[in-house]
Amino acid sequence: MAVIVQKYGGTSVGDAERIARVAERVVAAADSGHRVCVAVSAMGSTTDELLSLAAQISPMPHERELDMLLTAGERISMALLSMAIIERGREAISLTGSQAGIMTDTSHGKAKIVEVRARRVLEALDAGKIVIVAGFQGVSTDTYDVTTLGRGGTDATAVALAAALGAELCEIYTDVDGVFTADPRIVPDARKLHAVSYEEMLELSAAGAKVLMLRCVEFARNHGVLVHVRSSFHDGAGTWVRREDERMEQAIISGIAHDTSEAKVTIHGVPDRPGVAARVFRPLADEGVNVDMIVQNVSVAGRSDISFTLPKEDIIRAKPVLDATAEEVGAASVETDPDIAKVSLVGAGMKTHPGVAADMFDALADAGINIEVISTSSIRVSCVVRASEVERAVQVIHDRFRLSEEALFREAHPDTVTDQMKALKGDPES
């Protein structure tokens, strides 16, 4: 019998009634002939309540002890879900991250899964049990200390379990219907995607799409785990995340992601000589600051400007490092700007359709939106714009590429996107 892994987030198990509904869904999956393993998050507000308790005890709680505290959350939800399944006449067993063999490194609060020792899970599945595993948590290989995986950690647990169990499918149940062409709160006619490739999902997640965390998608890609992102509130299909192949919907553009969590830094008047970029970015890396979208403009009179983005929360740590570096390399000044946003257009078809970036810049220009920084990959174009203009930017790009229409339809004339757009412009119904 094939194994299926299901993941339920905190909203899905927010109270006893919702846990009962999840139990029914799990039992249905088992009834349909699967061996079922479930990764579950802490109930609704549990984690926040525990964090608030910790804050009353210590302004900066010890990391190991904070992980010990927070993992109580999944312990509660998984035991309740297991009870609810047993109540429905199926055998079930809940296992902590440690019991389920979720082995991690020792980075408390943001541990990475390094191995899944799935013996105990497999034995329970073989014994006909539904296995409920605590999401978001593991145990470190070195010290056998309890760790947590950080934001989106239960997704990572689910995908890692699916890989280790050789699961046919990993279902990520969430409070949205799937992956959309843009955030539906900004673009009301955003369309749910039937499928995206791992690479597109990676770019979307990295560009700010919140539906799946980057690390979870990386893990799925690296282990070839078929993922189905779907709603926990109804039975409708969601979005498949899978290998790109011939049978797949061949959209040029999959979707637009945006991200308002970053700030822009510009170092003005950097002397243009070899090694200067390394001298700017090495100290930031040493400080653990993750830098994105680095752009260096053309040198004028032996000096250039270097711009990049970084998480807003890291500005406080980065600023003194940058000031010291600027002085050291002889730059003119350091400017930080938190009022920016990033808009990214992602699609596997871009590789073979060179007009996409130009169309995107066009759409922004037509709307009078200034582009401050540009960066691209083979399947993504990202632009930094003013934070106040990001919603309009997402909307005009969505309109320009007609993303609310079915992809197959848009690709009736598979030339460059520009050509395709021109062809379609005359007749939106074609």
Next chain:
Amino acid sequence: MAVIVQKYGGTSVGDAERIARVAERVVAAADSGHRVCVAVSAMGSTTDELLSLAAQISPMPHERELDMLLTAGERISMALLSMAIIERGREAISLTGSQAGIMTDTSHGKAKIVEVRARRVLEALDAGKIVIVAGFQGVSTDTYDVTTLGRGGTDATAVALAAALGAELCEIYTDVDGVFTADPRIVPDARKLHAVSYEEMLELSAAGAKVLMLRCVEFARNHGVLVHVRSSFHDGAGTWVRREDERMEQAIISGIAHDTSEAKVTIHGVPDRPGVAARVFRPLADEGVNVDMIVQNVSVAGRSDISFTLPKEDIIRAKPVLDATAEEVGAASVETDPDIAKVSLVGAGMKTHPGVAADMFDALADAGINIEVISTSSIRVSCVVRASEVERAVQVIHDRFRLSEEALFREAHPDTVTDQMKALKGDPES
């Protein structure tokens, strides 16, 4: 450096402020030059809240999953206590029952500790850390499932750790000041005992004293663990529970316990022939009913009555078994009476002072309180009385033996207690 084990109950760690106070007390013990290991219960109402969640999911929650759920409680309190200690500049580490090597049998909800594999606790103590261990929980040797130890389980955790660590002392911090000559809510001038022997404490706990659970005392006696029961709200000395030796306060009587949790059963007209008692009590034992205070009266015309007590909550299970047995052995009828209470007088000195029982019966007779069943051990006399008279019974026995006065004082004339009482009666100040 000597090891000291401290136990804090749920009331002592009821909120962040109380946890901070406990942390200060723990740090003080470490500052005074001890290696400190702490066993801690779940915060105040946590266990009740978790039980209520479980009840919403299932009318009869699966035992293994209920244990998994409940153990989240100590995980929260121990992590918070550890944080609070670290906040005060001391190194600390929290360990689950499993991590601390508390190995139990597989009786979920009432597991017995079978072994403590203290390697990890010892390593942490050797590394200069204060070790916080989750009370009330363990892990089964057979299946590595999480178990709970039942009521008073954290006391058992503390004493078992003290035994395994070769601790100098096990301090049980609680919401009362120590062990009293009687329940101070019933006898306002009940006196706190300076010390009791393991045997006396066993009898007191078995007879209904709630301050220490029977299993914890058994463990302490079997491993010779010196126990100090004391208040978590002030620094005053409590009661020492220890081996009986020459230096110890040689009280004839230590105290009075009472118990209103049992019911009385009488089987009337049991044919008086060999083997009939076994035929009555074997089926109850098979049903897991714990029977206490068995009394068989003198046979009249080949028939006798058998009376005994059992926990009120077991009546429902016991009644059909008893009815069947009564019919099988040809007894006349079975009568159950829940409106009884047990009053017990406990003291190591009874062994050498034969008048104690007579004095106790006298005191009850003088107060017009009828005795329904009597049972004795070498250091205990227990009487069953009407439940409505139990408080008065405790009071008159307390008065008769002058338990509110210091024991040394009472024993100025170490004859029989009766003689002693007579000698003292004339002059209460002597």
